[in-house]
Amino acid sequence: MADPYATLGVARGASEADIKKAYRKLAKELHPDRNRDNPKAAERFSQVTQAYDLLTDKDKRARFDRGEIDADGNPTSPFGFGGGAGGPGGGGFRSGGSQFDFGGGGDSGDLGDIFEGLFGFGGGRGQSSGGGFRSGYGNSGFGKRQQPKGANTAYRLSVPFEDAAALRPQRITLSDGKTIDLKLPAGVEDGTQMRLTGKGQPGPGGNGDGIVTIEIQPHKFYTRDGDNIRLDLPVTLKEAVLGGKVRVPTVDGAVMLTIPAGSSSGKILRLKERGFHKKGGGRGDQLVTLMLEIPANDAGLKQFVENWTGDIRNPRTGLGV
Structure with a gap:
């Protein structure tokens, strides 16, 4: 896979929020459901998702930025091939076009000991009967690297x-x-x-x-508010004035909810632990907002209100009008 930053079109110092925003935009454009006749879009979608997966893993991102793993998450080399420390002034050596880095720039230690550990100098399976170095991967173990996953x-x-x-x-x-x-x-x-x-x-x-x-x-009538679920519940004038018990839907099935007498439209009642499950345990609540529904052409109700003199207050005084 190409550089994951380039794949998502973000800078190397991009924040997690910027990476998430870029991924969502590309995922929406390249989603297979929207590109059924374009197999390249599906391939690109997979690449974008893989890049997002690497860059949102803090450990993998840090290792990639340090050059320890490639864009597929595989080690770049068991011995740090391709690094800069083995260049001029560094502590490595070159053989066959590859660079072997032993951490130059400081006290490099005894290279003879390092070579002995790598190639088996000084006895053991890496030494022939005459004491010389025996070449070949089978005896020295050199050249072995992790095979890339799919x-x-x-x-x-x-x-x-x-x-x-x-x-x-x-x-x-x-x-x-x-x-x-x-x-x-x-x-x-x-x-x-x-x-x-x-x-x-x-x-x-x-x-x-x-x-x-x-x-x-x-959902057609639920909305999410963090871990809580909100629901607008229609109630009749009689239910709001006199109160009572009504059936209310929840994601776990219908339950009975008590409406207090004299409830106004907009009053919020709480059903505990009927929301989304929380990461740290427990659940959110379901918040039920009462919505008073008045019949449009009820002659008896209209006559009652016209003759009713019990409520002469102004409920809008708090608004300054």
Whole structure:
């Protein structure tokens, strides 16, 4: 994969918020559902997701910036090949066009001891019967490096609002046609990413991973407010004036809610622990806003109000009018 910063179009010093913003923009443009006739877009989408995955992992990003791993997350070299310390004035040496860095610039120690550790000088399996150095990878162990894994595969999973709040398992179909049930994490939100180890593309060092990005579907009457869920609940004039118990929907099923007598439209009632599951444990609440509904053409109600003299106050005095 190319440089992850270039892939996302951000500077090396970009903040996590800038990286997330760039990823969301590109993911929206390149999503396979919007580019069914463009296979290159799907490939680019996978690259963008892999770049995002690396740069939002603080440890991997730091190691990449130091040149310890490449854009695929694989070690650049078991001995620091390609570094600058073995150049002029450095503590390394060159052989066959590659640079071996032993941390020059300070006390380099005894290079003979280092070579002995690497190549087996001075006895053991790296020495022939005549005491000389025996070449070849099999005896010295030199040249061995970790094989790269396959590329990660990007998935997007659309989750119903109620399922996300209640953490109901979601079934996802992988690129190989197999399906698995995915357990959503507490604190899940739109854009949350989950890693499926070994569910990516095959490679010499094993399979890459599957990276699942969660998209929470909007709901027709619930809205999310942090870990809380908000609901506008229509009530009749009689229910607001006299109070009583009414059935209220929640993501876990309907419950009974007590409306206090004399409730005004806009009053907020709380159903505890009926919201989203929190990362640190527990759940948010469901906040129910009462919305008074008055019938449009009720002659009896109209006559009652016209003849009613019980309420002569001005409820707008607090607004200065």
